Amino acid sequence: MRLFAPFSNILRLGAFALACAGASLLSGCSWLIMDGHQSTIQVEGPVARNQLSLFLVTCWVTLVIFIIVGSILAYATFRFRARNQAEEEAKPPEQGHGNPMIEVGLIGASVFALVIIAVPTLKSIWYTNDVPAESKENAYQVTATGYQWWFKFEYPTEQIAGYGALTTGDELVIPAGRPVHINLRSIDVMHSFWVPKLAGKVDMIPNRANYLWLQADHPGYYWGQCAEYCGESHAVMRFRVVALSPRDFEEWLENQTQPARSVPVPAGDAQARPQAQFAALREFSQNETGSSGAFEVDPLSSWRAKQFVDKGEDPVLIARGKVLFAAPPADGGKTCGTCHTIRGVSGAIGVQGPDLTHVGARTTLAGSWLDNTPEQLRRWIHNPEAVKPGNKMWVNGYVPNNIKLTPEDEAALVAFLESLK
Ligand code: CUA
Numbered sequence: 001m002r003l004f005a006p007f008s009n010i011l012r013l014g015a016f017a018l019a020c021a022g023a024s025l026l027s028g029c030s031w032l033i034m035d036g037h038q039s040t041i042q043v044e045g046p047v048a049r050n051q052l053s054l055f056l057v058t059c060w061v062t063l064v065i066f067i068i069v070g071s072i073l074a075y076a077t078f079r080f081r082a083r084n085q086a087e088e089e090a091k092p093p094e095q096g097h098g099n100p101m102i103e104v105g106l107i108g109a110s111v112f113a114l115v116i117i118a119v120p121t122l123k124s125i126w127y128t129n130d131v132p133a134e135s136k137e138n139a140y141q142v143t144a145t146g147y148q149w150w151f152k153f154e155y156p157t158e159q160i161a162g163y164g165a166l167t168t169g170d171e172l173v174i175p176a177g178r179p180v181h182i183n184l185r186s187i188d189v190m191h192s193f194w195v196p197k198l199a200g201k202v203d204m205i206p207n208r209a210n211y212l213w214l215q216a217d218h219p220g221y222y223w224g225q226c227a228e229y230c231g232e233s234h235a236v237m238r239f240r241v242v243a244l245s246p247r248d249f250e251e252w253l254e255n256q257t258q259p260a261r262s263v264p265v266p267a268g269d270a271q272a273r274p275q276a277q278f279a280a281l282r283e284f285s286q287n288e289t290g291s292s293g294a295f296e297v298d299p300l301s302s303w304r305a306k307q308f309v310d311k312g313e314d315p316v317l318i319a320r321g322k323v324l325f326a327a328p329p330a331d332g333g334k335t336c337g338t339c340h341t342i343r344g345v346s347g348a349i350g351v352q353g354p355d356l357t358h359v360g361a362r363t364t365l366a367g368s369w370l371d372n373t374p375e376q377l378r379r380w381i382h383n384p385e386a387v388k389p390g391n392k393m394w395v396n397g398y399v400p401n402n403i404k405l406t407p408e409d410e411a412a413l414v415a416f417l418e419s420l421k
Helices: 002-026 046-079 085-089 100-129 133-138 246-256 299-306 315-326 374-382 392-398 407-418
Strands: 140-147 150-160 164-169 171-175 180-186 191-195 199-204 210-214 220-226 238-244
Touching (some): 046 100, 046 199, 140 171, 140 191, 140 199, 150 246, 164 246, 171 246, 180 191, 199 210, 238 246, 315 407
Parallel strands (some): 140 180, 171 238
Antiparallel strands (some): 140 150, 150 164, 180 210, 191 220
16 A cells, blocks of 8 residues: 555546635636625625624634644654564554643634634624624614515515505615615515615524624625525526715605606607517527626616617607506507506506616616616516516416417517606
């Protein structure tokens, strides 16, 4: 066996290197790039910063332990290795087992290492649990509710007559530089609310009132993710957080609390044909990403751009989309309004799906899996099951109601929804 010893060392070293490479591939992380959308290393808020510093303390303590134990092991392995047959067969030297000095010393060292980690851990649990007392008055209140598979956001301080709290979906807009206290609810199964750059993560549990708080250092656009397996489309249950300056935030609230935008058809055009001509929908492959990267060059600017009305919108097409969305089936409606609310549009009062009153002003769709572009919106309503398997719009809407959309229907619905700024 000794003959193969050098080889087995090389093999072991090789296996170790392979394991390291495998682990880093599996974790999907690159050692050099730590600033991804969902980085917990490049943080932009006090809660995430606190959690990062706790992580680093733990890393340093364990690194010191690793170096000490590893060095002793390496030293002992080489220094006391058997050099010949006689040494190989020699009796083992006297063992340290039962030596009170060594045992008490090791227990003491372990307790010391645990205390070094425990103190900041407890402080961190205390700090991240709720908004610090001195800023509690100033905290903005939001309720986030998990649905299979999207997030609903409610603003209890913004009450709208006849509707209740201002409600949005997929995108949580918050004031930057101000603590936000988020009540976490779930309507169906367990989900988990996580915005890696700002804070995380806390479970959303049915019939349990969880909460967390976060704060964005400055205006920005942040990626969020459901972090608890919640069914077949868990991986595409995402959301965004948009932090705005206090003035922009007030302006956003002002616009959001208005009823849906209405695009009047110019007189004499009521019977006119839509101006736009429609290309056939291109085929999307299964699991094709819904994000082009165009939004991400400067996501906050992209978000701002979405707040404005599209040039060249077609009032006739929009009017037709509105009928398809909200009219009763006898009048050609597709029953969208039984699950979605669009404030100010009669017949659109459902609460099963996201409130779409201002959906045209969001950058993402379908649990933030798709960019909110006409092409992606059309892809989504064309075949929801292919985008987000098992989704309720398909299972409880399209299938039982036998909803069929022609290419013209799809174009009209897209024009209508995109007009809702
Ligand atoms: Cu919701 Cu995973």
